[in-house]
Amino acid sequence: MDIKKYDYIIIGSGPVAYKMAIGLKNSNKKILVVENDRFGGICPNYGCEPKIFLEGAVKTVLTARQLLNKGISVAAEIDWQQLMKYKKETFAPYPKNAEKGMQNNNADTITGTASFVNEHTLMINDEQYYGSKIIIATGQKPNKLPIKGTELTYSSNDVLSMEHLPKRVTFIGGGFVSMELATILNAAGSHVEIIEYGDRPLQPFYSAHVKDVVSEMKAQGIIFHVNQSVSEVVKVDSYYSVKTAQGLIVDTDLVVDASGRIPNIERLNLKNAGIEYDRGGILVNEFLETNVKGVYAAGDVVSKDPRIAPKLTTTAHFEGEYLSENLESNNPVPIKYPIIGTASFTFPQIAQAGMNVDEALNNPDYNVITHDLTPDFFYTGTNDYNAKLTLIFDKTNKLVGASEVSQTAADDINNFVDVIGLNLNTDSWKKEFLPIFPALAYKVRDLI
Numbered sequence: 001m002d003i004k005k006y007d008y009i010i011i012g013s014g015p016v017a018y019k020m021a022i023g024l025k026n027s028n029k030k031i032l033v034v035e036n037d038r039f040g041g042i043c044p045n046y047g048c049e050p051k052i053f054l055e056g057a058v059k060t061v062l063t064a065r066q067l068l069n070k071g072i073s074v075a076a077e078i079d080w081q082q083l084m085k086y087k088k089e090t091f092a093p094y095p096k097n098a099e100k101g102m103q104n105n106n107a108d109t110i111t112g113t114a115s116f117v118n119e120h121t122l123m124i125n126d127e128q129y130y131g132s133k134i135i136i137a138t139g140q141k142p143n144k145l146p147i148k149g150t151e152l153t154y155s156s157n158d159v160l161s162m163e164h165l166p167k168r169v170t171f172i173g174g175g176f177v178s179m180e181l182a183t184i185l186n187a188a189g190s191h192v193e194i195i196e197y198g199d200r201p202l203q204p205f206y207s208a209h210v211k212d213v214v215s216e217m218k219a220q221g222i223i224f225h226v227n228q229s230v231s232e233v234v235k236v237d238s239y240y241s242v243k244t245a246q247g248l249i250v251d252t253d254l255v256v257d258a259s260g261r262i263p264n265i266e267r268l269n270l271k272n273a274g275i276e277y278d279r280g281g282i283l284v285n286e287f288l289e290t291n292v293k294g295v296y297a298a299g300d301v302v303s304k305d306p307r308i309a310p311k312l313t314t315t316a317h318f319e320g321e322y323l324s325e326n327l328e329s330n331n332p333v334p335i336k337y338p339i340i341g342t343a344s345f346t347f348p349q350i351a352q353a354g355m356n357v358d359e360a361l362n363n364p365d366y367n368v369i370t371h372d373l374t375p376d377f378f379y380t381g382t383n384d385y386n387a388k389l390t391l392i393f394d395k396t397n398k399l400v401g402a403s404e405v406s407q408t409a410a411d412d413i414n415n416f417v418d419v420i421g422l423n424l425n426t427d428s429w430k431k432e433f434l435p436i437f438p439a440l441a442y443k444v445r446d447l448i
């Protein structure tokens with residue numbers, strides 16, 4: 001069999017491949033990107049991008065409701081079908097453009113599923129491809145709970161392109177994906193319930209700020225059930241019943257299994273190459289190399305500590321940039337992750353960067369200060385009555401962590417990421433920066 005040879009084969013065309021193709025553009029190396037679904041991967045097709053696009057209408061509507069009788073006299077409403085039509089038109093050209101973008105960066109592309117034949121040979125569409133270096137960037141896929149009726153559940157992928165809005169929707173799981181989609185569907189008019197296994201949703205975020213998000217979502221009409229383990233989904237006439245081991249029964253028109261995401265390794269035949277992995281994904285060293293020399297993994301498919309490298313597009317971009325620089329370097333250096341901000345685009349949003357506040361509160365080496373942001377007219381103007389910012393300082397008075405709950409928390413926390421990441425002397429920061437006033441970033445000056 002004729003084997004096609006490449007210097008680099010990247011499996012998966014998501015954010016890792018996007019950054020690698022840009023980084024390797026002028027390397028004169030032969031590069032192949034393989035994709036078995038839509039080019040661009042999860043983020044622009046089923047994740048961050050369609051979500052943030054929908055958030056545009058959702059946030060407008062919820063902010064208008066927040067200002068009802070405070071300057072707004074008629075509340076806005078979402079027309080789901082119209083919004084979905086607009087979304088589909090906007091996103092339809094994306095996969096083709098993403099593929100073309102890779103080709104413009106001098107990479108070959110192919111549609112098909114890659115699986116290992118041996119350490120450096122892949123089978124794609126019944127043809128063999130040899131890669132001197134292979135990068136596994138196959139991401140994650142939605143988990144399917146091993147329960148009776150699991151085949152009746154939808155995934156987050158389905159929700160973001162649903163033509164018709166169900167009257168009642170039930171989410172299994174209270175992670176950030178579930179909380180964001182719940183916010184969108186509830187704002188659009190669905191009755192939403194969330195069933196969470198733990199004692200609160202959004203586990204990685206600061207518990208006091210999560211409490212504020214949950215109480216606001218409850219005020220919007222969303223119902224939370226915590227400490228519940230879903231055991232069964234049953235179809236009853238034209239609706240579904242979700243049952244838990246604790247005896248809860250929720251009747252609903254659509255069940256979304258948002259119980260987590262699992263590494264996309266099933267179809268790779270990793271055993272043919274002897275590549276090691278665990279429940280969290282593929283095991284790599286500090287150069288993102290697997291136990292097989294010349295085979296690397298990056299992005300969501302990698303098993304890693306979520307506190308240092310959360311499974312996000314930003315991390316995948318960073319790892320793609322790292323690999324394209326390092327694999328072409330004569331002096332490779334281990335990967336060192338920057339401060340990575342994380343957020344849940346709920347209403348209000350919750351965001352954090354650096355040290356976790358719950359951890360800092362239990363450690364006498366840190367000073368934790370909470371600021372009520374509501375008297376600031378920026379927040380009063382949108383009636384953002386939950387707005388709170390918590391900052392963590394170390395013994396030398398350097399900012400090491402930040403968490404915020406507010407309608408603008410994601411953008412707000414971004415203003416603190418560089419201060420934490422650069423380990424800045426705040427006096428010199430103040431002498432070099434004067435942000436725009438009145439805008440979100442200006443407050444950094446007074447608070448650090």
Ligand SMILES: Cc1cc2nc3c(=O)[nH]c(=O)nc-3n(C[C@H](O)[C@H](O)[C@H](O)COP(=O)(O)OP(=O)(O)OC[C@H]3O[C@@H](n4cnc5c(N)ncnc54)[C@H](O)[C@@H]3O)c2cc1C
Pocket residue numbers: 011012013014015016017034035036037038040041042043046047048049051112113114115137138139140156177264267268298299300301311312313314315316
């Ligand atoms: C609903 C949702 C919202 C999100 N929101 C955010 C957010 O706000 N901010 C953020 O930073 N991140 C967000 N994320 C996470 C983000 O989408 C991922 O972290 C990111 O896409 C990971 O990139 P990746 O390159 O590792 O792989 P992916 O983007 O997962 O791409 C991997 C690709 O590989 C393909 N593939 C898999 N197996 C094979 C195979 N054997 N052969 C060929 N191709 C294969 C897959 O079909 C997929 O297209 C969100 C995710 C979801 C689901």
